[in-house]
Amino acid sequence: MTRNRTPGAASAAGLFSRLRGWGGVAAMAVGCVLAVLFVLLPVRSGGPADGSVGRGGPGIADATHTKAEKCEEPERSLRPSADDGETVKDIKTRKDKPNKLIVGVDLNSFLWGFRNPSTGKLEGFDIDLVRAIAQDIMGDPDDVIFRAVPTNQRVPAIQSGQVDMIVRAMTITCDRAKDVAFSTAYFRTGQQLLVPDGSKITGYDGSLQGKKLCSASGSTALTELKKESHGADISTTVPNQLDCLVRLQLGEVDAVVTDSALAAGQAAQDPTVSLKGETFTEEYYGVAMHKEATDLVRRVNQVLEDYRKNGWQTSYKKWLADDLKDIDGPPPAKYVTD
Amino acid sequence: MPERRSAWAEAQERLRAAATTEPGRLRIIGAVLAVLVVTFGACTAWQMSDRSAAADDVLHRSQPLSADAAEIYRSLADANTAAASGFLAGGQEPAEVRERYRDDIAMASRKLAEAATNTRGSTGSQSSIAQITKLNALLPTYAERVETARTYNRQGLPLGGAYLRSANALMQQEMLPAAKRLYDAERERLDADYDDARSYPWAAIAVGVLALAVLVWAQRRNYQRTNRVFNHGLVTATAAATVVLLWLVAGHSVAYGSLNESYDQGVKSLNALNSARISTLQARSSENLTLVARGSVTVPDGPNAGKDAYDIDYQQRMRELGDFTDGQVRGSLDAARELADDETGSARVSEAVDAVKEWQKRHKAARAADTEGNYDLALDRVIGEDNPTGESFDQVDEALRKALAHEKADFQQAAEDGRGAMTGLPVGAASLALLGATGAVLGIGRRLSEYR
Known part of the structure; x- marks a missing residue:
């Protein structure tokens, strides 16, 4: 399910938001059914008007998830899938943009995403992850175009289709989850x-x-x-x-x-x-993508599934372990029920 | 008191008694004429030496001081530009960029020391001294941050960029405004010296006209009483006073004209060109810093919220230069083109305008590469080999430097002409006045002797 906001889902969520426990779960199930019905109706949220990348077709299966409105755990994401979805196919065949993964990154964040002035190459924990994603989706870790995206341009860059995804130490928050879709968490911080x-x-x-x-x-x-x-x-x-x-x-x-x-x-x-001292908040970094590119979100989640087992530790040891101790491993993936 | 009153009364009485006899009247007329002619000479000498001194100040004090202030302003802005350029080049910082930075800092600190000596003790320079003190205190702090930035940058740490941005903030927000205030204060002083040099010598002219009128009246009276047309002494006095008056009016008019020319064609052009040069330097700094900051600093609010703060600053500086459309003066380079009064001057400004246009075109290409995420290409288009904006900037800077040198020579020529027109006037007026006074006294004395 996506977090597409339809007027129907909003009202359904509002109606059941006060219910808790088993009642809430039952209500949610009803809500889901209602939401599916609403999606079938020709009332839909407007997609991007321009020829932006990453537009996955909102099929019936991608029904609205009512919990998005409550937003208790924004780090819950869509279930993984290794299929080449519409967005992935579009990236590989599009004419208006390079057939490479366009990723918004930071060039100034040491250990995460930074340009090594002596080599001119981008390096860091985030960059390693981008390479892993490119390897899986494009078949080549170098089939990537890196774009320096300022902190406050991350959401607009995705919405306008300027980038396919943002991998830039971006915290998953409820506010942002209204505008972009996040992968599962790949790092826990605070x-x-x-x-x-x-x-x-x-x-x-x-x-x-x-x-x-x-x-x-x-x-x-x-x-x-x-x-x-x-x-x-x-x-x-x-x-x-x-x-x-x-x-x-x-x-x-x-x-x-x-x-x-x-x-x-x-x-x-x-x-x-x-x-x-201790971290006094709990935050998760996620890969941000276009709200409607659900197939890409699932695909990235699949990459993360594999990356947690193979790659994450290596990258962590290389970049972060010296200064960021007491971390056993990646945060476990959490998925929404769909 | 009573005694003094009686002495005064006595003198009055004597004068009244003298006025009743012809010799007595002649004595009074002779004394008045002598006093008038001498006063005229003194007045002329005093007012013209004032103006001559002011013209001298324009040439040798306030203009050099304002040029020094402009140089402080320029070398600081230039140092900031060189620091950012060198930083972008990283470990391969070209030797000439490093040298340029070092020269700029050395120049700024030398000129600051000179300015401190020259402004001390002169009136109205409290603000100038405050700015110089401030700049002297900030310059080492600035240089220290640039060095720290350089060190971190060589180690490949992004912290270097943060230090460079903090050095830039110090320069843009504290130092350049202080340098501008110093420059403005010196410009005001130059304007004041100009006003002093050009002010009309009304007092001298008025006394001169009065002296001539009295001389004419005395001679007419003489003619009516004696039927003699010429009294040699009085004629000499009249001639001397006339020469002084004509010299005064003509000399001042010529000086006034030349000083006006030096102001309109020299000083105004210099001001416009200096402003243009500072704007181009700041535009270049911001262009470099856009690539240093790599999108990490954005405009917090307002219509440009979220856009790259340094790129917005670049655009602002470019707007300060103007838009080079015909007949419209919107920026300092527009103004400089309008003010350029001869072929060489116009050619230099046109060169600068063309180079700025080319720069803007190249800048767009560099920004396009950067926003597409092709940082290395963007870098190459700013400081590298791919039609870099740095090339255009160098051309602008060189054209402006030449234009400034040209206008400075123009200014100097005209101002020297102006001062030259007043040369000898004070001394000449004083000597002639003495001659005239002597003539008047002798002429009257000749008449008086007829009564003995």
């Missing part, structure tokens, strides 16, 4: 503190009293800090999380708050800073 060696800060707790913290404007870190700052001065915000490390090195702030994955990237660039 907000954490990055402090210089010898700092008295012990974590996201009372030791922050009176300390100056740096976070990226518009980030989850800032949102969390606004909810609970533990008496810290959180007025320092910067355009990019890496700017926080500059501030930290210049002595303008006492600690940086960002998610542990990106913090690891910072720690790897400065041996005198390290992650401190």
Whole structure:
């Protein structure tokens, strides 16, 4: 099932949203049936008007999932499938764009997606995953066009069809899940503190009293800090999380708050800073794709199924293990029931 | 007090008594004439030496100071551009880019030291001194961040880019505005010196006309009483006063004309060209930084929200240059073209305009490569071999540099002409006035002797 929003599904979800437990499950089943009926009616959400990539045909089987409206576990994704769907076929045969996988990545995120200036090549954990996906879908790990997509352009880039997918340390959130479809989670992270060696800060707790913290404007870190700052001065915000490390090195702030994955990237660039305390949120990274490219989502989930067993550990050890310890393995895949 | 009053009264009485006899009247007339002619000479000498000094200040103080301020402004902007270019090249930073950066920093710090010495003690320079102090304090911080950026970049760490962006922010948000305020203050001072040099010597002219009128009246009175047409002394005095007055009016008019020319054709052009040069430097920095930041910095809000902040800045700087459509002055390069007054000047500005157009075309190609995700091609189109925008930028910079040199020579020529027109006027006026006064006194003395 996709998370297509139809007016019918919305009203059905609203009707049953207050039901819990077995009642809720029964209600959900009824909701699904209702939703299928609604999908059969000629009332559909508008697809992209332009010739964008990644448009999978919304068949009857791809009925709306009522749980999308409640959004308790946005990291639940569609069941995997190794078939070449419509979107995959389109990528291989399209005329208006290269017959390569077009992937939005970061070029500035150390360990995740960055350009090695000495080789000019892209490297990182995200890049490894992109290669694995390309290998499976296109048959060649190099059949990829990388596009640098700024953080706040990730969703628009997918919606406009500028890219087939985004693999860019992108957190799966309910908000984003309204606009794009996510694969299953490929990495678990959470907000954490990055402090210089010898700092008295012990974590996201009372030791922050009176300390100056740096976070990226518009980030989850800032949102969390606004909810609970533990008496810290959180007025320092910067355009990019890496700017926080500059501030930290210049002595303008006492600690940086960002998610542990990106913090690891910072720690790897400065041996005198390290992650401190527990992560105080739970977040998952996923591959983002067009909402209607359900076949591509299933295909990527299939790639991830295999990647978790073979590839993930190697990449983790290569890039992250030094700075991001205590991780046993990839987060388990969670699927929606369909 | 009573004694003094009586002395004053006594003098008045004597004067009244003197005015009743012809010799007494002649003495009074002689004294008034002498005083008037001497005053005229003194007034002329004083007002014209003021104007001459102001013209001298234009040439040797305020224009060089404003040129120095422009040079500080330019070398800072240029250093920032060179730093970003070198950074993009990474480990293979070309030696000439590195050298350019080093020269710029050295130039900025030398000119700042000079400016600090030259502005000290002069009036109205509090703001200038504040800007110089600020720039002196920030320059080492800036250089330090650039070096840190370079070091990290050589290790292949993205942190280098973050440092370069922070150095750029320091330059764009703190240093260049301070350098601009310094430049503006020096320009205001130059304008003030111009105003002083060009102001009309009304007092001297008024006294001169009055002295001549009294001389004519005295001679007419003389003629009516003695039937003698010429009194040699008074004729000499009249001739001297006339020469001084004509010299004064003619000399000042010529100087005024030349100074106007130097201002309109020199200073205005220099201002427009300097602005254009700074804008192109800033456009180039932002173009480079677009590739350094790689989309990691976007405009937070407003109509351009979400777009690349550095690319938006590039477009803004290009708009500052103008759109080069005919007859419309929208930017500094439009203005420079409008103000270019001779063939060489126009040719240089046209060269710059053509190079800017080519630059914009190439920039589009580079951006297209970048937005398509072909970073290496984009890099090649900005600092590499594939018709790089850097080539166009160099052409613009060179054309503007030549245009500036040309306009500066124009300015100097005209301003020197203006100052030249006033040369000798103070001394000449003073000598002639003395001659005239002597003539007047002798002429009256000759008449007086007839009463003995």
